[in-house]
Amino acid sequence: MRTRQGSFSLEEAIMRRLATVFFIVSLAIFVLLLPQGKAALKNDGFPQGGSLNYGEYGRPATLDPITSNDMISLRISELIFNGLVGIDEKQEIVPDLAERWDISDDSLTYTFYLRQDVTWHAKEGEEPRPFTADDVIFTYNIMMHPQTITPLKVRYEFIESVVKVDDYTVQLTLKRPILNGLAKFSFKIIPQHGPENHEFLTREDPFVHKPIGTGPYMLKNITADGEVILVANENYYRGRPHLDKILARPFADQNIMSQALMFNAIDMIVLVNPRDIPQIQGDKRLVLQPYNALSYSFFGYNVRNPLLADKRVRQAITYAVNRQEMLGSFFNGQGTIISGPFAPGSWAYNLDVEPLPFEPQKAISLLEEAGFTKGDDGIMQRDGKKLSLALKVPIEKESEGVKRVVLAFQNYLGKIGVEIKGEFKEWLAWKEDVFLKHDFDVVFAS
Amino acid sequence: MPRCCLVALVLEASLSAAADPIREGMQSYNRHHYEDASTTLLAHMRLAEPSQQGKLYLGLGMTFLACAQVYQELHRTALSVQVDYLSKLLASDKEDGSHYAKLYLGRSLLDTGKTAEAAVSLRTCIEDKKIEPRDRSLAKIALARAYYLQGKNKNADELWSSVDTTDPEVMSELAAAYSRLGLAERKPLAMGEQIRQVMKQIQQGLSIRLANNLITVYAREGQIDKGLRLIKSTDLSGFFHEETIGKNKIVRFYDPSLLDNLAVLYGRASLEYLEKATTDEKIKGVAQYYLAEAEARFGHIDQSIEILDDALASGLLPSPYREKAELLHGVARFWQSGGRQSQMHLEDSTGQQQEPHLLADTLLACNRLNLECSEIARKATTLVEVIDGKKLETLHYALGRYYLRTHEYEQAIACMETVRDKSNKNKIEYNDPLMLINLAEAYYRSKRFSEALEIYFGMRNQFPAVRQIQVSMQGVYAMEQKSAGDAKLF
Numbered sequence: 001m002r003t004r005q006g007s008f009s010l011e012e013a014i015m016r017r018l019a020t021v022f023f024i025v026s027l028a029i030f031v032l033l034l035p036q037g038k039a040a041l042k043n044d045g046f047p048q049g050g051s052l053n054y055g056e057y058g059r060p061a062t063l064d065p066i067t068s069n070d071m072i073s074l075r076i077s078e079l080i081f082n083g084l085v086g087i088d089e090k091q092e093i094v095p096d097l098a099e100r101w102d103i104s105d106d107s108l109t110y111t112f113y114l115r116q117d118v119t120w121h122a123k124e125g126e127e128p129r130p131f132t133a134d135d136v137i138f139t140y141n142i143m144m145h146p147q148t149i150t151p152l153k154v155r156y157e158f159i160e161s162v163v164k165v166d167d168y169t170v171q172l173t174l175k176r177p178i179l180n181g182l183a184k185f186s187f188k189i190i191p192q193h194g195p196e197n198h199e200f201l202t203r204e205d206p207f208v209h210k211p212i213g214t215g216p217y218m219l220k221n222i223t224a225d226g227e228v229i230l231v232a233n234e235n236y237y238r239g240r241p242h243l244d245k246i247l248a249r250p251f252a253d254q255n256i257m258s259q260a261l262m263f264n265a266i267d268m269i270v271l272v273n274p275r276d277i278p279q280i281q282g283d284k285r286l287v288l289q290p291y292n293a294l295s296y297s298f299f300g301y302n303v304r305n306p307l308l309a310d311k312r313v314r315q316a317i318t319y320a321v322n323r324q325e326m327l328g329s330f331f332n333g334q335g336t337i338i339s340g341p342f343a344p345g346s347w348a349y350n351l352d353v354e355p356l357p358f359e360p361q362k363a364i365s366l367l368e369e370a371g372f373t374k375g376d377d378g379i380m381q382r383d384g385k386k387l388s389l390a391l392k393v394p395i396e397k398e399s400e401g402v403k404r405v406v407l408a409f410q411n412y413l414g415k416i417g418v419e420i421k422g423e424f425k426e427w428l429a430w431k432e433d434v435f436l437k438h439d440f441d442v443v444f445a446s
Numbered sequence: 447m448p449r450c451c452l453v454a455l456v457l458e459a460s461l462s463a464a465a466d467p468i469r470e471g472m473q474s475y476n477r478h479h480y481e482d483a484s485t486t487l488l489a490h491m492r493l494a495e496p497s498q499q500g501k502l503y504l505g506l507g508m509t510f511l512a513c514a515q516v517y518q519e520l521h522r523t524a525l526s527v528q529v530d531y532l533s534k535l536l537a538s539d540k541e542d543g544s545h546y547a548k549l550y551l552g553r554s555l556l557d558t559g560k561t562a563e564a565a566v567s568l569r570t571c572i573e574d575k576k577i578e579p580r581d582r583s584l585a586k587i588a589l590a591r592a593y594y595l596q597g598k599n600k601n602a603d604e605l606w607s608s609v610d611t612t613d614p615e616v617m618s619e620l621a622a623a624y625s626r627l628g629l630a631e632r633k634p635l636a637m638g639e640q641i642r643q644v645m646k647q648i649q650q651g652l653s654i655r656l657a658n659n660l661i662t663v664y665a666r667e668g669q670i671d672k673g674l675r676l677i678k679s680t681d682l683s684g685f686f687h688e689e690t691i692g693k694n695k696i697v698r699f700y701d702p703s704l705l706d707n708l709a710v711l712y713g714r715a716s717l718e719y720l721e722k723a724t725t726d727e728k729i730k731g732v733a734q735y736y737l738a739e740a741e742a743r744f745g746h747i748d749q750s751i752e753i754l755d756d757a758l759a760s761g762l763l764p765s766p767y768r769e770k771a772e773l774l775h776g777v778a779r780f781w782q783s784g785g786r787q788s789q790m791h792l793e794d795s796t797g798q799q800q801e802p803h804l805l806a807d808t809l810l811a812c813n814r815l816n817l818e819c820s821e822i823a824r825k826a827t828t829l830v831e832v833i834d835g836k837k838l839e840t841l842h843y844a845l846g847r848y849y850l851r852t853h854e855y856e857q858a859i860a861c862m863e864t865v866r867d868k869s870n871k872n873k874i875e876y877n878d879p880l881m882l883i884n885l886a887e888a889y890y891r892s893k894r895f896s897e898a899l900e901i902y903f904g905m906r907n908q909f910p911a912v913r914q915i916q917v918s919m920q921g922v923y924a925m926e927q928k929s930a931g932d933a934k935l936f
Contacts, residue, residue, distance in 0.1 A: 277869050281868060288869075290868050290869075290871055333869075334869070345900040345903070347920040347927060349903075349920070351913060
């Protein structure tokens with residue numbers, strides 16, 4: 001399956017991976033995040049108090065829901081903020097900051113009636129302020145401001161306007177009806193009195209590192225070691241959460257993080273190194289809870305490159321790479337070879353497209369069919385031009401597994417006479433090269 | 447899983463001198479690669495020494511029985527998912543929507559036993575001029591089957607005689623209908639052979655519909671080997687019809703009856719091969735146990751009891767099989783009595799023991815036979831609470847299956863997840879496919895579609911006919927999907 005996305009084509013996705021470890025205490029967290037009344041929380045049988053100390057591979061770039069673009073940040077901002085609507089564990093839309101809503105018959109106007117019992121986390125030395133329609137308008141405006149750096153902007157371009165009807169009613173008008181429109185309004189609301197700059201939000205604004213929200217947990221502080229400490233919001237509108245404190249501890253090394261778990265230094269990790277799975281699974285103190293990450297890694301080709309514009313060349317590259325072997329060797333078999341940009345658990349996964357198998361001989365035949373012959377240096381060439389490609393990989397996602405994948409990719413392709421020059425680049429520089437300059441031949445990304 | 451343990455015991459005894467192909471086949475069986483197992487064992491059949499024949503028959507019988515069980519479970523899920531999907535599709539597209547959804551819904555309703563509802567749906571198809579004449583004939587044949595099941599034989603005959611049997615697809619549908627209703631006097635097998643001749647003459651391959659109908663006939667008319675060969679040459683993941691709606695919407699229709707036909711064919715194959723295996727004195731006891739299980743599984747309770755009586759009296763059953771045979775005997779008698787015996791009597795007949803595997807077998811049998819078994823479930827629940835879960839895999843699965851039947855989906859999921867291999871959660875090599883199928887259904891019922899679809903995706907290589915469920919479930923998921931579901935490149 002080939003899907004055009006931006007300037008390059010997504011060739012067959014290579015593999016899905018990830019598994020997680022949760023301590024039993026983490027179950028309590030998820031339960032308390034479900035929409036329940038205060039009374040239910042107090043009598044739900046879960047113990048009160050205590051803290052959860054979990055490990056993250058890396059540090060969050062920011063803690064607000066607008067400028068953050070990594071999972072570490074998003075996990076924290078989920079605890080600090082709320083949206084107009086929420087999505088529960090069954091993927092059902094449930095009321096959150098909006099207690100109810102109306103949708104016009106033409107599906108163009110959404111009117112949200114806001115809860116009147118929600119307050120913002122108190123700023124130091126201040127009383128908590130009430131959450132109102134002004135905060136919703138403010139969030140939309142700052143999110144859509146051209147100078148705000150956020151991945152959300154493009155996702156909300158379908159909104160024509162956001163209007164305050166009264167202090168607790170907002171009306172959103174869409175440019176066109178959209179699929180699953182209501183679910184889109186699960187974006188997190190930030191306070192009007194939060195950011196220093198009221199027009200746009202950048203990573204320089206103190207708010208992104210010390211945010212206040214309406215959620216079950218409040219940011220207490222970030223230690224010198226980068227530990228993010230959250231404490232229970234006593235005034236949370238659904239009732240105080242069970243845990244007193246949540247601490248997110250960053251690790252620069254996945255192995256050390258796993259060791260910390262096994263030596264009781266932390267309670268939970270959210271990403272397990274595949275090679276640690278057998279040890280963790282065999283440890284009765286730990287509960288291994290795999291989930292479908294719905295994420296995938298892929299090699300994408302720049303079809304602006306005339307060599308790669310030839311479908312046979314792209315197919316040859318796919319036939320030459322033993323993805324099953326890579327999955328088994330580097331990710332302990334934790335994943336699936338897929339044929340497109342959707343996980344097999346998605347309704348959109350195309351079952352008619354089977355991933356291409358590993359057939360290096362077929363790869364060579366395809367290249368020969370495309371007019372390539374092997375040169376003296378063992379590299380395929382056509383019309384005097386070598387089949388030498390630049391592979392760019394964002395360094396932000398660099399990990400032991402990714403490095404091995406890149407090396408293996410080079411080796412597999414070397415065997416059919418395709419030279420791959422790998423280059424790890426800082427995330428923003430990678431984005432600029434790929435999306436703006438189109439200066440790449442192949443990318444490996446997730 | 448205990449079944450693997452028992453298989454290992456059989457092999458210990460029977461494979462010490464066995465040739466490699468049998469070992470290889472049974473290794474595939476233990477990994478739940480039943481297609482691979484049957485291919486290996488069947489290929490060896492022609493070359494095997496006479497002394498190996500019995501073991502081959504036993505291996506094939508066990509493999510086909512396992513296959514039949516998988517397809518039986520898949521069919522149960524597929525029918526309900528198909529009905530959910532098509533009902534939703536029809537409800538969402540009232541104007542200019544699908545015309546063929548009514549046809550496939552009617553057929554599926556008929557297979558669930560809802561003849562009156564099926565008839566309503568099928569009648570509208572017959573009158574719908576936007577449906578091709580051939581497909582309206584299919585609707586007539588199905589409607590006639592509904593009438594026949596309602597005892598309206600005259601109406602059925604009128605409809606059957608009104609269809610154009612010069613069209614091989616229509617004729618095959620008619621043959622399949624006769625076979626399913628046990629109307630052997632209408633010669634469905636001869637009709638099937640005639641169709642194959644025609645297709646050969648016009649040098650056309652068999653469509654999935656033709657193949658499905660022929661499998662129906664072969665399975666029910668005792669042409670097992672022909673049926674097995676046809677399965678091997680058919681793409682079981684194919685769709686039955688493609689409908690274009692408006693300018694660019696395409697709906698593909700699949701048919702869960704394929705799964706039922708596979709279950710019946712493999713079931714009959716298991717009976718045939720296990721029957722042959724019982725002629726080998728060395729393995730007779732074990733073969734009799736599996737034969738009795740297969741007979742019971744396919745509703746032949748009297749035969750099952752007769753075989754078990756003989757096996758238990760002969761003293762040929764190795765120890766673990768004796769206990770299982772006694773249990774099966776008790777359950778079969780309970781079933782034979784039409785459930786008139788009390789549940790306590792069932793427990794008495796199974797020895798009132800607390801042995802987890804036997805308790806699990808009792809619970810599974812009760813589930814299968816739809817018997818009330820809350821007391822047994824209570825006993826099983828008590829047991830799983832006090833013993834380490836890993837030692838009680840089958841009992842957890844049996845309880846999960848029980849909770850699925852009682853619509854307690856979260857408990858069903860919890861039970862089955864306890865015994866799921868977390869490192870290889872969707873791989874059939876590490877998890878019993880029967881458990882995975884039931885877990886997938888529990889997830890589906892809980893609207894956690896993604897989990898269910900992942901399971902089917904993992905099964906597709908060994909059980910390609912699972913596509914008959916996948917697409918319908920994707921359809922339900924797409925219509926139920928409430929979250930944004932948009933992709934983001936981090």
